[in-house]
Amino acid sequence: MSIAAPVTTPDDEAQLVEAVADAGARTVPLAIAGGATRLGLGRPMQTAESLSTANLTGITLYEPAELVISARAGTPLAEIETTLAAQNQRLGFEPVDHRRLFGSQGTPTIGAVAAANVSGPRRIQVGAARDSLIGLRAVTGAGALIKSGGRVMKNVTGYDLVKFLAGSYGTLSVLSEVTFKVQPSPETEVTLVLNGLDDDRAVEALSTALGSPFSVTGAAHLPAGDGDVARTLIRLEGFADSVDERMKDLVALLAPYGATESLDADATRTLWRAVGDLEALGAPDDAAVWKVSVKPSDGPAIAAAARAAFACRVVYDWGGGLVWIATETGGFDAGAAVIRDAIAPLGGHATLVKASDAVRLATDVFQPLAPPLMDLTRKLKARFDPAGILNPGRMYAGV
């Protein structure tokens, strides 16, 4: 998938402001892209032109002793990760790589990580991308350059537009520069594996682990499929002695769930990257993929409802609260009605992360909002992007 030509690629913030203001003056809707690895996410848009942050690159501040890094929005995520790794640090929320899922080629950028609030397995412990995002600079649809937050760890000065703009998928502003708080990397990491649990038991085991004092940093379940036995995965990180001790305690705590095995640091690293990048969903080619967020104990009921209605593959993360569902047979709405009906009485939301253009045109990609929230959403959009030129319709019709 590629973005609509012509593509404007500003080289600096001033050019970015100019490009947005120019599109505003002409009322030309823009598709906003970072590395263009997640263009398939969202409602198909009718945009005549595109704006890419690919040339807004470079780390602008990195203070390891203060646990803070700033970079221009188009900086490749890989560059950030390599720079942090050299100081034995990392982005705590563990951004995942969606290229496999979308079958896309581009280079994931740090700005898009913020704009799509992309968090991986460790979200369950350290929070989402938005929780680590402490500052940003952005250009609104009105062509106004604004900043919010900053580079210090605590900041309640004014409204928290940082959180608000994180996860707004470029529909309110184009991010120009982002600042994240970072974490020290642990000395080591291990995974405890439970085999053969059904979904209910697995989520129970994950809840037990997450409700223990042992600082679990990953809690996923890969149900049985194609001859593979179900695997329930629990990750611990830290200093080696501490990890050893907590692992023993955890094994004892989870004894009622059957025999356990443990994976060493290398295997753990590979495994959790695969969990985050959704390898267990199988070949993604023609599948529609759902991301469902519910309270962990409701995860299995959602999966059961989907399985009862159509053939699908399921992966649980975040202790059972994040349910990924991939299906080739969900029907014209890719299973939207089934999944959202199952969620309705329980609370939670479902995003159709990937599907054909036709399905995404006919189906709500993002969870429909209650009327008062939708009303606020539209009004806020109008205050950030009055002419409706930034990724119009990507999240909701008219937004």
Add this chain to the structure above:
Amino acid sequence: MTHIAMPAIDEAVIGRRDEIVAGLVAILGAEHVIATEDERRAYETDALTAYRAVPLAVVLPGSTEEVSKVLAFLNGTGAKVIARGAGTSLSGGALPSEDAVVLGLARLNRIVDIDYANRVARVQTGVTNVNITNAVAGQGFFYAPDPSSQLACTIGGNIAMNSGGAHCLKYGVTTNNILGLRMVMLDGTIVDIGGSECDAAGYDLLGLVIGSEGQLGVVTEATVRILRAAEGARPMLMGFDSAESAGACVAAIIGSGIIPVAIEYMDRPAIKVCEAFAHAGYPLDVEALLIIEVEGSEAEIADLIARITGIAEAFKPSTLRISQSATESAAIWKGRKSAFGAMGRIADYMCMDGVIPTSRLPEVLSRITAICEGYGLAVANIFHAGDGNLHPLVLYDMNDPDQLEKAELAGGDILKVCVEVGGCLTGEHGVGIEKRELMSEQFTQVDLDQQMQVKSVFDPGWKLNPAKVFPLEGRPAVSA
């Protein structure tokens, strides 16, 4: 009196006082409407006691529905509305005005539901911060953000201010620990934002409401994350001859890959006062004292303490004491958590709340001292060193108007330094009225306009706590 200006009072609203009170009584009954001047006076200020105004009336609704009815009614009257939790705001966040009705959340004090399997609790927002932890402690859980005022302050106030605490270095502040809110808008509309799941659908309205200082709506319920407590925790004390050594030690600990749950800092004047109050055993002969707390199992605690003391040696601490008992740990924390109260016994003070990049600590501390000396005032520093959130207490005598003015000027100068070195005006206490006019130090008018646009979406007539956060000049016309 003092130099923070207030928006013009709407005399017409004051003229309709009886009518407004009668309308409120019709909704809530007379027992939950406070109308006599004596009783209203109890709500004239918050913990920024230099500013006072007796509100038009005070209402104490008992449910979200009653809050909705009250707001829908007030929306038609032109009265301003100030939500109020416990009134512990240090920035004047809960300060009323003569043309405002105070909406107290005190009766919304129920814990609605506790769900250990999913590690969340649903609470009404008048519940005090500590009562959430008290309710779940029996199962080994806690609610993480722990402002020093946690015995009194409410979760609603915490949400409005995005409050932090000593342990947020590891666990984050309020906004990182809330999953859902129920909020009533000024027209009475009830909205549910988020829920019990991660990452609410649509735009991050939770992020927007948390920290909006009661200006977007009245929050009546919240779903908070509860966490399983570590097996144990232990503080240690480290005294240093200079701020430089203490600051460098903090940087070295964090640089080594250890994030203690808390790193608190006190300077010599603060140590003296806190020790006299709490008898915590703080060393009196040091320039800087760090309280560093680690947690985990016995073995982990021992290991972390060994690592930290190993790192600290290079900075030659003159005191290094590890707590040996639960009683000693409690005393160490009592000294810190009662620091503001203890200072209050010896002098009036303005508590600043700026944040700086931690590498600038020694430089900023000496500039703070110089600023206060320049105004002839004393200062004591007590703060969260791990995240650079400073709390200089500028001491003055409230009965001397000249000193109050000087304290305010000194506070302003201090906060400007914080911004200048790359930090911000407030790390956890909020802007309130106190830092409102300093906002332009940190933000451009364009930045502020965008934030005010948000306010106008939620509160088009600017009736909800309008005197706060934004400089009086440059506001939209409707706010006048």
